Amino acid sequence: MSLRERSGLQTTDQKRWDRPWLLVFGTVFVCAWSGNQFSPMLLLYQHLEHYSASTVTLFLGIYVLGLAPALVIAGAVSDHSGRRRPLMCAVIFGLAGSLLLALGEFGSAPIYLGRLLSGMSVGTAMAVGTSWLKEVSQAPYDPTADHGAGARRASLAFTLGSALGALVAGCIAQWGPWPEILPYVIHAAVALPFLWLIRRPPETVFAGTQRPPMRTRMAGPSARHRRFLRVVLVCGPWLFIACGLSYGYQPVLLSDATGDLGLAYATALSVIALVSGALVQPLAKRIDSTSSARGIVVSLALLIVGLLVMMTAVGLDSWVVGVVASVVFGGGFGIGLVSGLLEVQRIAPPAELAKLTGIFYAVAYLGFIVPTILAALTPPFTTMQLLSVLVGLLIVSTLVVLRGYRRHLPRPHIPQHPL
Numbered sequence: 001m002s003l004r005e006r007s008g009l010q011t012t013d014q015k016r017w018d019r020p021w022l023l024v025f026g027t028v029f030v031c032a033w034s035g036n037q038f039s040p041m042l043l044l045y046q047h048l049e050h051y052s053a054s055t056v057t058l059f060l061g062i063y064v065l066g067l068a069p070a071l072v073i074a075g076a077v078s079d080h081s082g083r084r085r086p087l088m089c090a091v092i093f094g095l096a097g098s099l100l101l102a103l104g105e106f107g108s109a110p111i112y113l114g115r116l117l118s119g120m121s122v123g124t125a126m127a128v129g130t131s132w133l134k135e136v137s138q139a140p141y142d143p144t145a146d147h148g149a150g151a152r153r154a155s156l157a158f159t160l161g162s163a164l165g166a167l168v169a170g171c172i173a174q175w176g177p178w179p180e181i182l183p184y185v186i187h188a189a190v191a192l193p194f195l196w197l198i199r200r201p202p203e204t205v206f207a208g209t210q211r212p213p214m215r216t217r218m219a220g221p222s223a224r225h226r227r228f229l230r231v232v233l234v235c236g237p238w239l240f241i242a243c244g245l246s247y248g249y250q251p252v253l254l255s256d257a258t259g260d261l262g263l264a265y266a267t268a269l270s271v272i273a274l275v276s277g278a279l280v281q282p283l284a285k286r287i288d289s290t291s292s293a294r295g296i297v298v299s300l301a302l303l304i305v306g307l308l309v310m311m312t313a314v315g316l317d318s319w320v321v322g323v324v325a326s327v328v329f330g331g332g333f334g335i336g337l338v339s340g341l342l343e344v345q346r347i348a349p350p351a352e353l354a355k356l357t358g359i360f361y362a363v364a365y366l367g368f369i370v371p372t373i374l375a376a377l378t379p380p381f382t383t384m385q386l387l388s389v390l391v392g393l394l395i396v397s398t399l400v401v402l403r404g405y406r407r408h409l410p411r412p413h414i415p416q417h418p419l
Contacts, residue, residue: 021133021137021142021201023200024133025156026194027125028129029157030091031094031121031125032157032162033164033190033191034093034094035094035118035162037098037169037184041180042059043262048180058112059115060368060372064369065119066120067123067365070119070123071126071359071362071365072358074086074354075127075128075354075358075359079351079355082205083135084198084203088195089124090124091191093118093120094191096114097116098188102180102181129154130151130341135205148285151341152281152285155341159334162270163275166271169183174261221352226408228347230401231408232296233360235336237370239336239340240366241303242332243274243329245307245310245370246270250310250313250326251265254318257317265319269322276331277337280331281335284337285338293343293404296343297405299336300332300397304391304398305332310329310387314384315384344360
């Protein structure tokens, strides 16, 4: 396809929809919803279906098995052949996952498969949708958007979608009818129109004979960039460690304080942390700097404070202090996610943007396994001992980032290559 033909297609698409980023935003939003709607349901499955703690943990783990490969593979595929089809697949995965989860009362097999597909949906949407949002949040698609709008919009779509998914499922599980079915049916009804809507935004990547082969694209050199390895990846896992501690581990530790409202409390902490992460994102853009790692350092510092507040909540057995910890965790998460995505977009050349974004998310998501590890180590260690170790490791990570504060910065005026 010639450049003129491509330009003509893009112009036609723009006439059909003046703000294409909104449709990409909505698609990422409904995919994020599909991934996090299961989190508040864990206690429900334990109580109603009498699944063991190990089985419920496996429900969480199989989600990551679908998510991590999808993050890397879908990103590379979309860099090679385009954004639209992979993101459409993300919607299909999310729909299929919700419909299977709605059959969960008939056995564990639909839950395992549904969680696997939900992970594939979120992984694909995060890698592909983040890159597409960046591309349609700049000229000629959105000439009024400022620098960094794409990263902020992607982070906002993920956090708000995750928050709403947890809120809807948690409220229905605590107080609503058909708690094992209705949350998933609602998500499927919301997500279904996006199979058609995602056809409308303009494609920003076109397959061509001169593009590198897929094998080369899967091993892109930007993943070896020193800035990516020594700054971005150091921060990444801590973002989802914060999420896991905030609304995965805290409700368990504070169960005596919350009593019969434990499920509602877990839902509230999910929403509080994620909404805090969304609200702080306009500030995150101002904190981010192209001449340093200031945004990531501020994020890690907030996460240190969040851990200390969480330790206070556990020591006092106070659900109120736990809420404060979730607010701080959410702020650190939001700033770190925006700053990390902006770093990735400065490092990666256009041909590797989705792939490097996928690698960043895949490494970041490893943080979700930390609460499971902490639970397995208690005993022989106490919760306070383990949280103290996390504080120490987080301080070390912050010092590592400070060491690379101004080093290995990408040069925006020339193609990016690993140093």
